[in-house]
Amino acid sequence: MEAENNIYTVSVYTENNIGLLNRISAIFQRRHINIESINSSVSEIEGVSKFTIVVNITEDQMKKIIGQIEKQVEVIKAYFHTDEDTIYQESCIFKMKSDLLFEERQIQNIIKESNARIVTVNRDFFVIEKSGRKEEIELLYRELSAFGIMQFTRSGRIAVTKDEMKISTMLEAFQA
Known part of the structure; x- marks a missing residue:
């Protein structure tokens, strides 16, 4: 066996x-x-x-x-x-186009429902941070991918x- x-x-x-x-x-x-x-x-x-x-x-x-x-x-x-x-936890950050935050109501719902948080917003982009299990991060990634992610990075497990x-x-x- x-x-x-x-x-x-x-x-x-x-x-x-x-x-x-x-x-x-x-x-x-x-x-x-x-x-x-x-x-x-x-x-x-x-x-x-x-x-x-x-x-x-x-x-x-x-x-x-x-x-x-x-x-x-x-x-x-x-x-x-x-x-x-x-x-254990992992962390990640997403960089997205700023207009999405204001024009796509769904983005705000995704952020809220995933317990992510917005860390910075400027004219061109905003950055979302999420800590959690790998599965939670993968789900958020899939949901945000539909809107176009400019940059993404994920930490290793802690x-x-x-x-x-x-x-x-x-x-x-x-x-x-």
Whole structure:
């Protein structure tokens, strides 16, 4: 019986070193695994960065990859979680022609119903921001596409675990 693919959110706590992202992505590339999204940011501990990577693979593959990631010198700790174990969001922004905002009543309804917000408006364009689940963002994209999107960009997933992470204690020790 073939193992089933799942969506996993990988959290990698690291020292902030140049070239580490390349080496981590190479671990996935060597196994021909596509990274669905990746986000890099500071973590809850000063001087420690956090990569949030989303992949669709088997649990077996995931465990092997975590082992490979943790072999990188700058990596403090790596974890993987299922969607059920995390609270996650993505963000996006849309740039649209300004006249649509005033001439298309439906645009205002779409913005309101999707819980998006207008961040800027000028003579030529307006910008809408939306945070939410991937599905919500894709739905808003489909709805706005009918009116013509000038520019669109979406962030990678950001996530926290539902359970307490012991990483904070470990990181405090790392800082000392």
